[in-house]
Every structure is written in structure tokens, then in C-alpha cells.
Amino acid sequence: MLKKEVWVKDLVPGISVTDMFIVAEMGSGPRPSGKEPLKFNLRDRTGIIRAHAWYDQDIDKYRELYDLVSEAYEEEKVVMVEGVVKFYKGERDIEIKRIEVLEEGEFEEFPTIASLGDERIERLWREMISFAEKRLDEEGDTPDSAFVRKLLEAFFSHPELSPRFKRSPGAKYYHHAIEGGLLEHTYNVLRLATGTAILFNRTYENPVSVPLVIAGAVLHDIGKIEAYAVGRRDIRETYEGQTIGHIFLGMRIVLELAQEIFSGEEMRKLPALLHIIASHHGYAEFGAPVEPRFPEAFIVYYADDLDAKLEHISRLPKELPAFSEMLRRVIYPPQDWGSSEPG
Known part of the structure; x- marks a missing residue:
């Protein structure tokens, strides 16, 4: 065999x-x-x-x-x-x-779709929840914190959404195209965006809502649990992914989840979060139905874009430089200044 x-x-x-x-x-x-x-x-x-x-x-x-x-x-x-x-x-x-x-029985089965593995997936899930809860606690008992805490608790404990989220890929090909990739990407975006929001508030006037950034970072790609499916051959777009797209699917999931747990008055905060989901691709040519209109949306957009690009670069061939179709340029290896000889 x-x-x-x-x-x-x-x-x-x-x-x-x-x-x-x-x-x-x-x-x-x-x-x-x-x-x-x-x-x-x-x-x-x-x-x-x-x-x-x-x-x-x-x-x-x-x-x-x-x-x-x-x-x-x-x-x-x-x-x-x-x-x-x-x-x-x-x-x-x-x-x-x-x-x-080859026909079945002629070979030993081998894994064809990459996975982060059960242990790492569960660890990242626990770390992401802990990170979000800690940062929300640091913001105190504000209305924004209360809204986001209630929403994320419902998501983290949801019997259908959370198991699917943990296992979903982050994309079909270009970035985080791996079982568990959506979770890894989301946790990275959460840390990048939260750190940026905190830095913004320490540097500039008119502070941003850190809880809103946290919610946007965690939920910006939730629609991918319905947009992608993992098969033996590949990660593929579902019918809903092809005809509706993960942005609108994500907005629908978040809207339905919010309607289950919030009163009419609490729902007034939801449009800002839906805007972050709708605009997180930045520009219409990249699939965004609307472009970012306030600082929290810009923060999530750039955090999402940065992590996607860096993960893509990390998976380029070891023998850099190499051309990246996604970035449409030649990428060189990290620069080791310490190995340079004096001129």
C-alpha cells in the first residue's frame, strides 16, 4: 500500500x-x-x-x-x-x-486540508475569550461595555455558532486557508485593533469606543462560517458564500443574535457594529458594500488587512524573493541587519 x-x-x-x-x-x-x-x-x-x-x-x-x-x-x-x-x-x-x-485501497489516507490541530484551536479560543473579557473589564461598566459583553457572551456560548467558528477557515486560498484559520485570524485582528484603539485614546482627542472595536474585531468575519466549507479536495465557497458573500452573511448572523438577546432600546447600538462588518474590506473594489465612516471602522479594517497580508507573506516559499499574486509584487525575505558586513 x-x-x-x-x-x-x-x-x-x-x-x-x-x-x-x-x-x-x-x-x-x-x-x-x-x-x-x-x-x-x-x-x-x-x-x-x-x-x-x-x-x-x-x-x-x-x-x-x-x-x-x-x-x-x-x-x-x-x-x-x-x-x-x-x-x-x-x-x-x-x-x-x-x-x-489512484483508487481507494491503493494508498494510506493522508490529510489533505491543513489544520491548526485540536489542541491549538482550543487554546486560541480560550485565549481570545480571556483577552476580550479582560479588555472589556478594563473599560469599566459603561453602556458600550455592557452591550458588547452581553453580545460576545451570547456568541462565545452559542451551541451552533461557536463550534463552527472555531473550525472554519479564514479564506479559500490567500490567507489563513486552514481549518481553524478564521479563529487565528480573528484573534490576531482583535489584538491588533484593540491595541490600536487604546493607543489612539492615549494620543488623540475624541476617544474611540474600545468595546465597539473589540466587538467589530471578533465578529467582522463571522459570516465565513456560512460562506466556506471544508472538503477533501479544498476549501470551497458555499452557495450562500457565492451568492450573498461573507459580509452580508455576517451582518445577518449578528443581527439575528442581537435580536435574541437585546431589547429595542439596546438595539440602537447595533448599526455601528454592523457598519464595521460591512466596511471591513475597506473599498468597493475589494468587496466592501460601504467604506469605513468612523475611526472604529478604520481601525478594524486596517487590522484585518494587515494580518491577512502578513499571514500570506509568511506562507510564501522559503526561497525568497518570490512573486505574490495577492500583493502583485516581489516579496523579499526579512532583513537581517546583524549579518551585514561593514561597507
């Missing part, structure tokens, strides 16, 4: 690889262009890597390759790949020499 030995994270240009993967995405259509190879993505629990296969201008060979890879993709079957890792158009890419679809 075949056993997986090589993982995507360990693939570097120049090495040969013969191992098993899942086809994560098709990059070519059923008709050959005549100039480009058949392109697709492969994945295991450690990441995704591009792959391509040439067909020597043989149309029948292209169709045979396409049908094989397409079948593996559609039916979420495991493929055995033989090839060489190269840099192709600025990215790691396996040039395929041979590929075959």
Missing part, C-alpha cells in the same frame, strides 16, 4: 518528486491553447503548489491528460505524480512527467 512521504511545504526547485496529492484546482480548460501546457494545482495538508504538463502539440494527448486530471478533480480522487519542481512564471511549479489516478 502506498504511503505519502513528501509534502508540498518541502518542495523546492530542482528536486524530483514522486508522491501523492489531491488536485485542488483546474487552471486550463478542455481545449488546448496550442502554446500553454495543461495547468492545475496540487495540494496536501501543508499547502498548494502549481503543476503543469506539456502535451507536445498532440491534441489527443491533451484531451487524455485533461480528462484524467478533471476526473480526479471532480471526484476528489488522489493522484500519483512524478515530476520535477521548477520556478515557472515566478512560482514553484511541478513539471509533470507522469500522473495517474
